[in-house]
Amino acid sequence: MFLMKDIVRDEDPVLRQEAADVSFPLSEADQQLAKDLMEYLVVSQDPEQCKKYGLRAGVGLAAPQVGVSKKMASVLVPAAEEGGKSPFTDVIINPVIISESVQNGALTEGEGCLSVDKDVPGFVPRHDRITLRYYDVNGEKHQVRLKNYPAIVCQHEIDHLHGILFYDHINQDQPFTRPDDMVMIE
């Protein structure tokens, strides 16, 4: 199971590399990586387990963040209400955003990152809606349309596969710049 000690931090060059495509069928190692990436999110979103293992809660975790430069990331967007259905949960492999809205969206709280210990305030403008194509661990192809929070999370994780960190998108001069048409997501 991954712990915080396994998560590489900002200065590590692996976070700035273009990750490699994953080949199918998955090797044993890649199958285990996919399991471990998802397990981290499940455990970190359980308050008791999160505290027990000293984790930071996460809704996504990309392979480069554990030092593996491969195009694989786990995403577990929590259900809006207790017992509800998660809007998006999967391990996304070789993901490609095949279409995106012109309209931007950003979290009103800004973003954080398990690989970035410091707070970096500011809006992170992303596409409010995306169509995402990816492969799951069984090599099945998926094409999903996501909007608002699930879309933001997937874009954050896919950025990791291209060596991009969330604060790269923040307007350095005016971090809280808010274009009129930008959807602000709670």
Ligand SMILES: O=C(O)C[C@@H](Cc1ccccc1)[C@H](O)SCc1ccccc1
């Ligand atoms: O570092 C990561 O990739 C995991 C991030 C993903 C993320 C952060 C901000 C916005 C979208 C995705 C962690 O989930 S940061 C911690 C967190 C935990 C719960 C909810 C939001 C952010």
Ligand code: NI
């Ligand atoms: Ni991150």
